[in-house]
Amino acid sequence: MAVTMHDVAKRAGVSIKTVSNVINDYPHIREETRSRVLEAIAALGYQPNLSARGLRSGRTGAISLIIPDLKNAYFAELADAVMRAAAEHDLVVMIQQSGGIRDRELEVLHGPRMRMVDGILFSVLALGQEDAGLLDIPTPLVLLGERIFNGPADHVTMQNVAAARAATEYLISLGRKRIVAFGAHEDDGIGSAGLRLTGYREALAAAGLQYREELVVDVGNWNRADGADAMRAALASGLEFDAVVAFNDVIALGAVRVLQERGIRIPDDVAVIGFDDIDETRYSLPSLSTVDPGREEIAETAVRVLLERINDPAGGAPPREYESSFRIVERESTLGVASSLHPRVGPHVHPHPTSR
Amino acid sequence: MAVTMHDVAKRAGVSIKTVSNVINDYPHIREETRSRVLEAIAALGYQPNLSARGLRSGRTGAISLIIPDLKNAYFAELADAVMRAAAEHDLVVMIQQSGGIRDRELEVLHGPRMRMVDGILFSVLALGQEDAGLLDIPTPLVLLGERIFNGPADHVTMQNVAAARAATEYLISLGRKRIVAFGAHEDDGIGSAGLRLTGYREALAAAGLQYREELVVDVGNWNRADGADAMRAALASGLEFDAVVAFNDVIALGAVRVLQERGIRIPDDVAVIGFDDIDETRYSLPSLSTVDPGREEIAETAVRVLLERINDPAGGAPPREYESSFRIVERESTLGVASSLHPRVGPHVHPHPTSR
DNA sequence: CTGAAAGCGCTAACAA
DNA sequence: TTGTTAGCGCTTTCAG
Numbered sequence: 001m002a003v004t005m006h007d008v009a010k011r012a013g014v015s016i017k018t019v020s021n022v023i024n025d026y027p028h029i030r031e032e033t034r035s036r037v038l039e040a041i042a043a044l045g046y047q048p049n050l051s052a053r054g055l056r057s058g059r060t061g062a063i064s065l066i067i068p069d070l071k072n073a074y075f076a077e078l079a080d081a082v083m084r085a086a087a088e089h090d091l092v093v094m095i096q097q098s099g100g101i102r103d104r105e106l107e108v109l110h111g112p113r114m115r116m117v118d119g120i121l122f123s124v125l126a127l128g129q130e131d132a133g134l135l136d137i138p139t140p141l142v143l144l145g146e147r148i149f150n151g152p153a154d155h156v157t158m159q160n161v162a163a164a165r166a167a168t169e170y171l172i173s174l175g176r177k178r179i180v181a182f183g184a185h186e187d188d189g190i191g192s193a194g195l196r197l198t199g200y201r202e203a204l205a206a207a208g209l210q211y212r213e214e215l216v217v218d219v220g221n222w223n224r225a226d227g228a229d230a231m232r233a234a235l236a237s238g239l240e241f242d243a244v245v246a247f248n249d250v251i252a253l254g255a256v257r258v259l260q261e262r263g264i265r266i267p268d269d270v271a272v273i274g275f276d277d278i279d280e281t282r283y284s285l286p287s288l289s290t291v292d293p294g295r296e297e298i299a300e301t302a303v304r305v306l307l308e309r310i311n312d313p314a315g316g317a318p319p320r321e322y323e324s325s326f327r328i329v330e331r332e333s334t335l336g337v338a339s340s341l342h343p344r345v346g347p348h349v350h351p352h353p354t355s356r
Numbered sequence: 357m358a359v360t361m362h363d364v365a366k367r368a369g370v371s372i373k374t375v376s377n378v379i380n381d382y383p384h385i386r387e388e389t390r391s392r393v394l395e396a397i398a399a400l401g402y403q404p405n406l407s408a409r410g411l412r413s414g415r416t417g418a419i420s421l422i423i424p425d426l427k428n429a430y431f432a433e434l435a436d437a438v439m440r441a442a443a444e445h446d447l448v449v450m451i452q453q454s455g456g457i458r459d460r461e462l463e464v465l466h467g468p469r470m471r472m473v474d475g476i477l478f479s480v481l482a483l484g485q486e487d488a489g490l491l492d493i494p495t496p497l498v499l500l501g502e503r504i505f506n507g508p509a510d511h512v513t514m515q516n517v518a519a520a521r522a523a524t525e526y527l528i529s530l531g532r533k534r535i536v537a538f539g540a541h542e543d544d545g546i547g548s549a550g551l552r553l554t555g556y557r558e559a560l561a562a563a564g565l566q567y568r569e570e571l572v573v574d575v576g577n578w579n580r581a582d583g584a585d586a587m588r589a590a591l592a593s594g595l596e597f598d599a600v601v602a603f604n605d606v607i608a609l610g611a612v613r614v615l616q617e618r619g620i621r622i623p624d625d626v627a628v629i630g631f632d633d634i635d636e637t638r639y640s641l642p643s644l645s646t647v648d649p650g651r652e653e654i655a656e657t658a659v660r661v662l663l664e665r666i667n668d669p670a671g672g673a674p675p676r677e678y679e680s681s682f683r684i685v686e687r688e689s690t691l692g693v694a695s696s697l698h699p700r701v702g703p704h705v706h707p708h709p710t711s712r
Numbered sequence: 713c714t715g716a717a718a719g720c721g722c723t724a725a726c727a728a
Numbered sequence: 729t730t731g732t733t734a735g736c737g738c739t740t741t742c743a744g
Contacts, residue, residue, distance in 0.1 A: 283581065
């Protein structure tokens with residue numbers, strides 16, 4: 001059987017409690033005692049039993065990250081950022097995939113596995129405002145992604161409206177007049193699609209450009225194939241435009257592909273900007289201008305806030321909202337290939353301030 | 357405080373043991389008792405404490421997956437496959453990133469966190485044969501990826517040599533004569549790069565084509581940027597070739613980009629095939645022919661084998677090797693754009709048998 | 713078919 | 729500064 005604290009205590013000639021104290025960095029231990037214990041630990045190869053510790057202390061040192069799908073680059077990069085932020089606090093991460101399916105989101109959230117972690121980071125996709133009550137669980141919870149919930153839990157997200165507005169204004173500043181909003185969702189008011197559409201409208205209004213229904217293109221699932229299909233349909237319908245602000249990067253890349261197939265030059269004929277700043281946008285042809293949503297900041301904030309909730313004795317403070325800073329990243333799909341003459345030069349960026 | 361078995365037992369008017377029996381599907385329980393217990397569980401919202409169960413039973417129901425980097429699409433897709441295979445067995449997965457750094461791989465593998473899981477799936481990148489002894493840990497372990505270890509643990513991998521040979525033979529069957537092996541690593545004999553180079557050589561030899569040093573191109577890190585850089589350098593050196601067998605998909609995509617920048621037509625001037633069948637290869641321009649390594653099968657086999665080791669009382673059986681089946685996936689980068697006229701038609705495949 | 717009691721390995725009071 | 733004791737919530741003998 002595995003070696004326990006008892007074995008260590010016996011070998012070091014101390015009590016089990018002293019071993020515990022050494023392990024937990026209890027301050028008042030004689031240096032000589034400490035080193036004797038440490039020596040015994042090393043000699044025996046002792047490793048604490050985390051289940052026992054968890055049972056006793058009520059803390060496991062693990063948090064859960066619930067995301068729709070790891071194959072989606074956005075969530076893979078989010079998971080990476082979360083894991084690295086968590087590691088800073090000695091936390092390990094259990095990833096659970098929900099598939100973006102409502103029942104599965106609830107199942108995962110309420111499953112017994114959630115009793116195995118100290119807190120949950122939940123990137124909601126399917127649940128809506130009407131499900132807010134279902135989020136009342138005993139485990140500390142921080143919501144990621146769009147602000148579809150009004151207060152049941154802490155929430156960290158990006159500045160969707162402001163970022164979409166900035167992206168659209170950037171295209172306008174390039175002299176574009178007929179800008180497609182690519183990736184809208186019918187009836188979506190408060191999800192990413194709705195918020196980004198709001199930002200798009202704000203930018204048009206501020207520039208005195210008219211909002212045109214026909215320039216708002218729905219894209220079903222925000223994956224590459226649907227992006228390509230939607231662009232194909234838009235072109236088939238005879239839609240004319242000189243720029244596209246896509247509501248995420250992969251639908252932008254799908255659209256770019258179709259535009260290129262049709263011989264439409266980017267950015268000469270049509271400038272394209274995406275959303276998310278996934279790694280691939282640096283290497284696509286052309287490289288894709290996009291909005292960096294502040295992923296690192298989101299991950300760090302989420303882990304920090306979750307930890308505060310975990311450590312907070314009473315759970316007193318009311319839920320809070322946090323928004324990350326964002327920036328427009330200019331690449332070839334809006335600037336042209338001139339920049340590719342210096343492929344090793346970093347992207348030009350437009351910094352924007354954090355709001356909170 | 358959370359509700360425990362005691363509370364459930366009290367409410368149902370039975371002993372704690374009976375509650376335990378119901379939860380664990382112990383067969384011999386009177387139906388009436390069972391339903392009474394179930395009712396109490398539902399009414400109280402009881403959920404078992406996994407730490408306590410883990411302490412008592414020695415099993416946590418979690419496994420660990422150690423991979424280099426989730427931002428790498430190959431590993432994200434592997435992680436997805438592993439998580440879905442694990443879910444089939446009611447296992448949850450803790451993902452740990454090693455960064456492909458040797459010290460970090462060892463640190464993660466030997467850290468106390470590993471005592472929190474029932475078994476480990478380890479996708480080794482940096483450790484080599486000389487570290488085989490360091491893999492002797494108490495927790496059941498299954499190695500993923502290349503066969504750099506000779507027997508310390510169970511191991512599941514793809515058929516690197518056979519697949520690279522098949523990919524090369526496929527290009528030869530297309531009439532290509534000067535085929536670049538793209539992604540070799542100096543001095544790599546038994547890692548992916550070395551094995552795939554072996555398959556490449558076998559294919560040339562079988563076809564009576566001469567092996568030429570200059571057609572073997574090193575690519576540093578198997579990421580898109582290094583792939584692009586290596587192709588740029590190859591072209592600058594005046595290298596001539598009519599096909600590329602790239603040792604993974606992202607370096608293939610990086611190379612494709614550079615070829616297109618230079619006005620080289622794919623596949624007319626140069627046919628390109630990659631390795632891994634990551635999702636992106638379906639949507640790139642042109643879509644990329646590749647080798648499907650049998651990821652699902654690898655994940656399912658790995659989880660099954662790990663579970664066998666976990667359940668095996670003595671740990672008796674000697675380590676085993678498992679190889680997944682693979683297949684060549686033909687897309688535009690070797691077939692031409694004709695196929696894109698029917699974008700919704702599935703890829704043509706060359707099935708290959710499983711070896712074990 | 714069900715109950716009683718022991719103890720998994722650890723930490724938190726409380727003593728010494 | 730260190731030792732003793734009592735459980736955390738559960739599963740598992742062993743009786744009944």
